[in-house]
Every structure is written in structure tokens, then in C-alpha cells.
Amino acid sequence: MTALTRIVSRSVVLAQTNIDTDQIIPARFLSTTEREGLGRHAFNDWRRRPDGSPDPGFAFNRPESAGRSILLAGRNFGCGSSREHAPWALRDLGLRAIVSSQIADIFRSNALKNGLLPVVLPEAAVQALMQRPDDELEIDVATRELRTPGNDVYRFPLDAFARTCLLEGVDELGYLLSRRSEIELYEERFHAR
Template sequence: MAGIQTVTSQAVVLRSTNIDTDQIIPARFLSTTERAGLGQFAFNDWRWKTEGVPNPEFAFNQPHSAGRQVLLAGRNFGCGSSREHAPWALTDLGLKAVVSSEIADIFRNNSLKNGLIPIVLAEADVQTLMERPDDQLTIDVAARELRTPDGRTYTFPLDAFAQTCLLEGVDELGYLLARAPDIARYEASHAR
């Protein structure tokens, strides 16, 4: 996965609250351990009508949503089961960040491990951003800030280790493997 310094994009808005991981990617699509291709199943039951045609009402099917990398979501996003396929599907769909007033802990941790930035802001701030989805938002991982074109700046929580992993484009194992020579030197100098 590539490191993420900044993301600049307009947003897709899903106002629904309590969007669980089964709504993000239904269980019937979890038979793979491959990340590529899961984006086509993201929000599957909302994106498609029973006849297999796109639901024109759904936010991701609207022409103006194409290529947008930020999702503004209702409260309690990513609740439910711990499936890692959910952030895989969202990143394969093209998303780089999810902004909500509440993001489920397991989903947040899985997102950080897979290069999807989970941003928690105050509910009033998320609602304000939802009113202007066509604004070009800038997410600065190093500064832990989301900025709007009119000069508003929202800081978001991101622990230092998760921030480092996002900036370097690694998960926990990748972080350790990148430091294998330092670890070996330490072990050699502290031999029993």
C-alpha cells in the first residue's frame, strides 16, 4: 500500500446512521482473501435494484460522485462484525477516507491497517460538511487536519503510530519488517 500524505477530493454523502459492515460488504462476498475487485460489491444491496440495474437514488451511483475519495457518513459507521473486507471494499471502490462523528473501533483499526483514513469529527461539523459535498476537502495526515476551501480547519484524532503507518504506507508487520536491521543490531548488542 502506498503512503498517504494528503488526500484532496470532493465527498460522497451517506447520511444513514449505523451503517454496519454487512451493509458495506454483504457476507455472501466474503469468500475471497483477495482485496482487488471487492469495490464492485461495496454497498451492493443499496447500489443495485433486484433486477440488477443500478439504483439511481444511491449516492455512489450518481454521476457527480465518480472519482470522489472521501465518504461523509452518518454516526456509528462500520459497526457490526469485524470483517476486514469492509475497508478492502471501500479502498477498492476508490475511497481514501471516511469522515463520521462515530466510527466503530474494530472498523477503525481495520481501516488504519489497510490505508483507509478514519476521521472522527463532532456531529455538528460532519453535518456542516455534508451540506457542501462539492467542496474540495484536503486531508493532511501529518497535520491531522481536514481543511475546506473557505479556510475552515478541523483537527482529528490519530495516534502517532497509526499516523506513521499511514504516512509510510505500511501496516504493523510492514513497520517492523522495515526496521529489521535495527532490530537485529539491537538483539546482537544485547545478547545473553
């Protein structure tokens, strides 16, 4: 996992509420444990018409959305079943942060473990940001702040351990392994007593 310290990007807007994990990555694409390539299936049933062709009206199919790494989403994003494939697909799609007024707890946990930053802001703030998707937003993980070009600053919650893992570019196991010498020293002292 790569360190995540700062994200600077314009945003993609999906204003729908209650976007569940089956909409993020439909169940028929869950037969793999490979993370790469899942982005092409993200929001598959919304991105494609019944004949399989891309729907040009869908947010991620619009040319101006290319390269954007922040998703502004409606309330209750990531609800539904727990599936790590959802943050994998969003990361592979190029996203680094999801901004919403409510993000499901299980999705939030899975996202953080996979280097995808869930940013929860008040509903009014999210609605205001959705009106200006072409504004270049800056998200600072260290300070837990989202900043707009108009100098609005929104603080967001992020627990200390998750913040440390994102800043160091490690998951929970990587964090433990990076402290291996400290753990071994503790074990030696414990057994010596």
C-alpha cells in the same frame, strides 16, 4: 500499501447512521481473500435494485460521485462484525478517507491497517460538511487536519503509530520489517550481554 499523506477530493454523502459492515460488504461476498474487485460489491444491496440493475438514486451510482475519495457518513459508521473485507471494498471503490462523528473501533483499526483513513469530527462539523459535498476538502495526515475551501480547519484524532504507518505506506508488519537492521542490532547486543 501506498503512502497516504494528503487527500484532496470532493465527497460522497451517506447520511444514514449505524452503517454496519454487512451493509458495507454483504457476507455473501466474503469468500475471497483477494482485495481487488471487492469495490463492485461495496454497498451492494443499496447500489442495486431487486432486479440487479443499478439504483440511479444511490450516492455512489451518481455520475458526480465518480472519482471522489472521501465519504461523509452518518454516526456509528462501520459497526457490526469485524471484517477486513469492509475497508478492502471501500479502498477498491476508490475511497481513501471516511469522515463521521463516530466510527466503530474495530472498523477503525481494520481501516488503518489497510490504508483507509478514519476521520472522527464533531457531529455539527460532519453535518455542515454534508451540506456541501461539492466542496473540495483537503485532509492532511501529518497535521491531522481537514480543511475546507472556506478556511475551516478541523483537527482529528489519529494515534502516532497509525499516523507513521500511513505516512510511510506500511502496515504493522511492514513497519517492523523496515526497522529490521535496528531490531537485529538490538538482538545482537541483548545476546552479547
